[in-house]
Amino acid sequence: MLKTIFAPLLAPATYARWLHLVVGMIFAGVVLFVYPGIEAGVPVIELIAKWAAVVSVLLVLIALIPAVRRAEGVQARLLLVPEREEEIGTASSKGWADLRRTAAWLLGRTALGVPVGYVSLFGVAGAVSTVSYVVTGRHPEPFGLSLPRSVPPLAYLPVVAVVLVVLVLFVALAGRLQLAMAVRLLGPSPTERLAEAEQRAERLLERNRLARELHDSIGHALTVTVLQAGAAREVADPAFVAKALEVIEETGRRAMDDLERTLVLLRDSADGSAVERPGVEQLDGLFETARAAGSPVVAVVAVAHGELPGVLSRESYRIVQEAVTNALKYAPGQPIRLRLATEGGDLRIRSANGRATEGGSRRGGGKGLRGIRERAVLLGGEAAAGWEGEEWVLSVRLPLRLSA
Known part of the structure; x- marks a missing residue:
């Protein structure tokens, strides 16, 4: 049981899929800095709404390029590591059905990549900050928390280990979901299968x-x-x-x-x-x-x-x-x-x-x-x-x- 649960920690596919997920977050992050940007005093909900609208429009326009489907399929084969490569197609879009499925894939990929990327940055940064505190004795606030000085620094190392394990398991689950989406949306259409x-x-x-x-x-x-x-x-x-x-x-x-x-x-x-x-x-x-x-x-x-x-x-x-x-x-x-x-x-x-x-x-x-x-x-x-x-x-x- 434990072996099955912790197997993703040592699987190379987990980390390849992690990279694939983070790429979606990087694209959305670049768009955020270009427009609408991060302005003081702007309501968070309004900022997120504008940002999501711009990202969605851009992804739909990108999906209209037939070669994008081929590029996404090649990337998914390399990083998502499907059991059978033929489950994910590498052909360009041939009709409106393929264009719609490509747009849905880009939107879904980005929607899943943003939370995974955010959690990854937050978790890794907090783990590094905590380890730095253990080594240097400086008093940071990892994970947004103020660490009590009465607790010995070494006591936080098990916490860091647990956080990293949970993070990797979360990423492994998200990677499997990303692979399932790729098979569904980038796989051969019914006509191609026939x-x-x-x-x-x-x-x-x-x-x-x-x-x-x-x-x-x-x-x-x-x-x-x-x-x-x-x-x-x-x-x-x-x-x-x-x-x-x-x-x-x-x-x-x-x-x-x-x-x-x-x-x-x-x-x-x-x-x-x-x-x-x-x-x-x-x-x-x-x-x-x-x-x-x-x-x-x-x-x-x-x-x-x-x-x-x-x-x-x-x-x-x-x-x-x-x-x-x-x-x-x-x-x-x-x-x-x-x-x-x-x-x-x-x-x-x-x-x-x-x-x-x-x-x-x-x-x-x-x-x-x-x-x-x-x-x-x-x-x-x-x-x-x-x-x-x-x-x-x-x-x-x-x-x-x-x-x-």
């Missing part, structure tokens, strides 16, 4: 898309490589082994190209040629790889060159690639029948292959199938997979108009 949330969602979607790209490309390459290497080990025909090694080399090269393209995307490269991904025009090479792996492929691609929008062409290639990879993985050697065609404003993709010959089984769901469904949904379509008799069938529908 925009930030949308950007974060877009980044997450992009990361998921890149993860699917790597899964589809590298997964296909590894499946073909494993099948080719296994077949080459079992078959003693040198010609077959040479062909298998050629397929492994070509598949590995394509996987490296896909990996490089994905890494370029991760690095936010502006080189458009480097980030191009394969489309339906490259399906022939994919089919040849599957045939070389020992699975006959009968494919009908009833899509004219350039007929599909770019995004639909690229996503269709990945869907077919995943379908071929699954067929090679779960039913190696079985024929694969594929068909791509446009029907009634949709692109239809259908893949079918038989059961595995030696104890293989089809899993009802996995990352590959989930990836296909996610791609279809993002494009406004749908995907379904399951057994139809003795064949495992994947059916995908992608609307052409939603992908343009």
